Amino acid sequence: MEQRVAALVDFYRRVQTERMQGVPILNLALSVEAVGFRRAETPEDAPxxxxxxxxxxxxxxPWFMSLVRLPLALQPHGNRVARKFVRDFGSEGFEFIGAHDDAVGYHETCALFSPMDGFATQAQAVETALASLALVRPELAKEVVKASEPVPARRAFFMARRNGPGATP
Incomplete structure (x- = not known):
């Protein structure tokens, strides 16, 4: 798993240096980082x-923060790129979109923030990522240190995303 996550981080670092230079939404106070990755439990009867x-x-x-589902084995795109899927992530269901790169293979993302101009530091972004994970992984709630400043708008945004557009609470 560590190698797959490292490949994901390396890919997005290359995107930053090769494709994102000079793009106004790039927050230069931030860097590419994977937070809280762990193997997900998959139901045996899942299709x-x-x-x-x-x-x-x-x-x-530096330009987005997303939930990511990364297959542990390198997978081809399988005509799933840009397609939307509702997936369980922790205790909630979210709408993910398929992505692919030869270096990373197929993976799925669910945007939390874009652009990232509301974050002053990497530590603040990591803290928000951990707080977001704690909302869907209750076992993390005890481990997450409370933010030094309140972020209710971010949490509200995150929870509104949980079942995709048009979902009812």
Missing amino acids: EPEHEPVAEGVLIT
Whole structure:
């Protein structure tokens, strides 16, 4: 799992240096970082390709923060790029969109923040990523240190995303 997550981080670092230079939404106070990735429990009766083991966590970049589902084995795009899927992530369901790069293979993302101009430091972005994960992984709630400044708007945004557009609470 560590190698797959490292490949994901390396890919987005390359995107930052090769494609994002000079793009106004790039927050130069931030860097690419994977937060809280762990192997997700997959139901045995899940349809293919959902039964494949995945790592789940938050990816922070200087231009977005997203929940990510990364298959533990390199996978082809399988005509899933840009397609939307509702997936369980922790205790909630979220709408993910398929992505692919030859270096990383197929993976799925669910945007939390974009652009990242509301974050002054990397530590603040990591703290927000951990707080977001704690909302869907109750076992993390005890481990997350309370933010030094309140972020109710961010939490409200995150919770509104949980079942995708048009979902009812």
